[in-house]
Amino acid sequence: MSESVETRLEATPVVTEPVPDLQLQLLIQLLDREQRSSLPITLALAGGVLHGDVIGHEAWKADWARSLRQVEGEGANLIAEFPETVDQGIRELGGGDVSSQLPRWIHLRDATLMSGGAGALRLPLWRGRLADVSGWALGRPQ
Template identity: 75%
Template structure:
């Protein structure tokens, strides 16, 4: 008999995800306090090695909104307001939570993704799930 057969049919399903590094979460929380702050950081992610300047959520959101304003075509005005709209929705969902949660996302500016056997990929802005970072170090590779 397998283990799943031992569960009661009405027991709730459990969703599990990797646990982010607490020190990295606290570093990101510190960076969120000052919008102009950034630190050079190298990350190990599933795709390879990523390095750039880690920035707080507000700095990333401002840069992202600025880049969206450069989009041309119909609906460009709507897209430019998207980062603020997303944040407002998140704040409304969390309105009943007392404690501020630790960051779950990490943001880099002027990032470079180094893939095995391919040319490095340069990215002006990058956002990734913090739980997907398996290793990190202050600084960039030389």
């Protein structure tokens, strides 16, 4: 076997991920400081265009819990606490304070997804991976 082929076979594989937009991450981090803050935003995604009010993680958790408490049944109350339970688990596993890291997720309130030939889909809350956002602009479409 040639030396170059052996070198390639012995190399450690590298996992690559799409890199989120740093400015969008910092904007979301700023919104995380004040739970009542939001900004209108339009996002370009592989599946279409999404617009709504971008909110911080804590605001999303509060809205999530509030919306599930309006649903009847024992399971709704259990699920309402799920985002806080996940954050607590991360802290306990040594992941540190989740709020001190650059965000990897984006949260929208009163979102509308527009996709191809389908009609607009309205969503009270939406959560997506920042790395899946290919473009963004402040404001909503006219």
